[in-house]
Amino acid sequence: MNIYTANKSVSSFKIKLKLSKLFICILACFIFLVNAEKVEQDIETAEDLEWGTVLFDFYQKNYLSALIEYDYVHAKDNSMATSQSGRLLKGGMLLSYGMADRSEEIFESLLDDNVNISVRNSAWYYLANLYYHKADNEKAFNAIQKIQGDISPQLHTEYHYLATLISSQGKHLPNTEKLLTTLSPTSHYYAYVLFNLSITQLEAGKINQAIASLNKVASMSLSQTNPELVTLADRARHGLAQITLREGDVISAWNYLKSITTTGLYSNRALLTYAWTAIKLKQFQQAIPALNILDERSIALPEVQEAKVLLAHLYEQEGSPRKALKSNLLAIEAFTKGLEDVKEARRIISLQDVPKEFVSNFDVIVGKTDWYAMEPTVDYLKLTPFVIDLVASHGFNETLTELSDLYTIQSNLDEWSTQSKEHVLILQNAERKSFSNDQKVIIDKSEMLKKKLVNQKADLELYVLTLNEADQKRLSALIESTNKELALLDSRILQLKEVKKPYQQPKKYKKILAEKHKKIKQKLQKTNQYIAMLEPVIRKLINTELDKHENRMLYYLAQSKLAKARLYDTTLMLLDRAKKNSNKEKTKNNEGKK
Amino acid sequence: MLKNHLVCSISIFVIFALGLSTSLFAAKNADVDTSKGEQAQQQALATLKSISKGIQGLKDDVVSLNNELRSMEETLLFPSSTKYSVFVSMSPGDYFTLESVKLKLDGKLVATHIYSQGQRQALSRGGVQKLYITNLNEGKHTATAFFTGLGPNGRAYKLANTIDFEKGNAGEFLQLAIRYKGDVQEPAVYLKQW
DSSP: OOOOOOOOOOTTTOOOOOHHHHHHHHTTSOOOOTTHHHHTSOOOSHHHHHHHHHHHHHHTTOHHHHHHHHHHHHHTTOHHHHSHHHHHHHHHHHHHTTOHHHHHHHHHHHHHSOOOHHHHHHHHHHHHHHHHHTTOHHHHHHHHHTOOSOOOGGGHHHHHHHHHHHHHHTTOHHHHHHHHHHSOTTSTTHHHHHHHHHHHHHHTTOHHHHHHHHHHHHHHGGGOOOHHHHHHHHHHHHHHHHHHHHTTOHHHHHHHHHTSOSSSTTHHHHHHHHHHHHHHTTOHHHHHHHHHHHHTSOTTSHHHHHHHHHHHHHHHHHTOHHHHHHHHHHHHHHHHHHHHHHHHHHHHHTSTTHHHHHHHTHHHHHHHSOTTOOSOOOGGGGHHHHTHHHHTSHHHHHHHHHHHHHHHHHHHHHHHHHHHHHHHHHHHHHHHOOOOHHHHHHHHHHHHHHHHHHHHHHHHHHHHHTSOHHHHHHHHHHHHHHHHHHHHHHHHHHHHHHOOSOOOOOTHHHHHHHHHHHHHHHHHHHHHHHHHHHHHHHHHHHHHHHHHHHHHHHHHHHHHHHHHHHHHHHHHHHHHHHHHHHHHHHHHHHHHHO | OHHHHHHHHHHHHHHHHHHHHHHHHHHHHHHHHHHHHHHHHHHHHHHHHHHHHHHHHHHHHHHHHHHHHHHHHHHHHSOTTTEEEEEEEEOSSSSOEEEEEEEEETTEEEEEEEOOHHHHHHHHTTOOEEEEEEEOOSEEEEEEEEEEEEOGGGOEEEEEEEEEEEEOSSOEEEEEEEEEETTTTEEEEEEEEO
16 A cells, blocks of 8 residues: 655655655545445445445445445435435545545534444544644644544554554654554554654654664565565665765765665655765775666666766766767767757646646556656656656645546546436437337237147147156256246236336436436536636646756756866867977987087 | 966856855855745645645536536437447455457447456456447347456466347347356356346
């Protein structure tokens, strides 16, 4: 689960959560385990079956479908839907679907009712979660304080996690530490809670405690194979390196940096810090391999851009002008290519359906993009290396989530628009339906056919009786299935005979349908208006991000060009000096001969 | 010689001067970029805030409208006296990886479905899939369900079961359930008429 909402960033740390943070937002921060106990039960009533359809969509995170299904079963007075836990689930789904105001109403109404402690505590938990994500820390803290007594076992760990987050956010450090002692170290959340605590400790100036907490996180994850925990450990090590570097303890920082994986989420930053630390330690040879690894990665990464310039500079300092020159030339080539990529990304984002495609394929894009970008990407995927920083931002995430919901609504309403034509057709056909003589003839014919078949079957049964026992057995299955078929036929003929006239739809349906179809059009229009408002916002955010990339690369390109010119000039000076010395020697030799 | 040397020195000076000015320019640019980025973020959030209530209202309306349309459509297509719904459920457990289902009603293939990972998980957690809705007249009928999937140790399974039932004059349900038999947790199909 991607629940590590380690959403505190300390500027000195310089380790912002990027993709991980994005996942949190996209996967709708809240985990609802309401009614999980229901899962263990068998279906006992028809109501359970219908309620199960709500859960089917809910478990797949199709919140729009789940809410529609919920309203549908609720309209049928399904007891699960009207129950307290059912309402709690609805509140959760509304919250996940970005309808915070409605969900708040439901949670608050649950608190008004005479509900059991578990439901009450769950409602307070979700309210605390809601306020926390609205950045209303005081309300969140008050809500979490209201949880007393039994809490649903499914929410137990989440409650502790949220409680530590809220306590951290509200600067209630002793509370966080106390809560940490109640959480099992084997819990999935323990490492994240500890990590968040360390940041709070750092903010409070408790450096030694922060170091101890981060060390714990780093060591806890050693035995883990869970990639998320390994990433968290890397993040902790990088944080430790930054703290120790700030304190001037370069050797310790060096040791922390050496333990960070070179392919993990934090490897770009870690490799660059590693190189800089090596330079500080005057171990230039150690810095070069780290920079070489970075040099092979995507030019869209700021660390890679810096590494290219730094590598050339390092060669120059080392006294290898040829290597330095080569590195500069390669850097110039890479920056030129990078600038072309930015231009291409701008062209792509300006295309009509790109925001929609981007949103629709977001999970796939994020899933497939190796964030350290070893593999080049194509088409609109080209955008992704440039927007890695952007996707972690609050504004981009929120806009993307709303836009994603609007596209889902648009597609839903488009589908209903198509269906509305069929509705009209069904009504028109129903109006035209009438019982003609033909139908009566068909029923009579079927009746006669049935009688004929019954007679034939009777003959067959008599014939079978004349056969030996083995043959009788062989034919008994055939007779049985014929009996079944005849019974079905009989049942249908009876039904048809009883029908006096074809079913006619009530006249009011036409009017009702016309109203509904009008509503579809109105809502679709409204949806398109909101989409038209948000698409330019996404485009602007991406373009602003591309500006940043472009300017940075232009700067580094200029640096590399200057370094190249400097190296050429230095070489010219050296050649000139050598020529001068050679001429001097020649003159000296000639004078000696004379 | 002196001229060459002078040219070199001047050009190095110019390069350093240019470098310095580029650095200053870049630093200034970086600041401008950051502030432009923050401004764009703030604008995005402000736009969102201004339409947030409207979007929430729209979502609410769309959920209600969907519900109304669905009820209306069902009324048009499936009158309550003939409505017949088929559901798929699964007992919790990882003993069977459900791949597909086929449903035959009165000998005719009426529904097929191939399951995604998400759907499989939803079923095993207690979700119920509405597989098929149709109109059935009163009287006797037969339903046959075929399931394919993988059992323990990746063994391929084909499961089937048939039910004969009599449809009454109200809407009815058929449940196609996958359950696990005995200690070996062998998957089996159960059909139940509700």
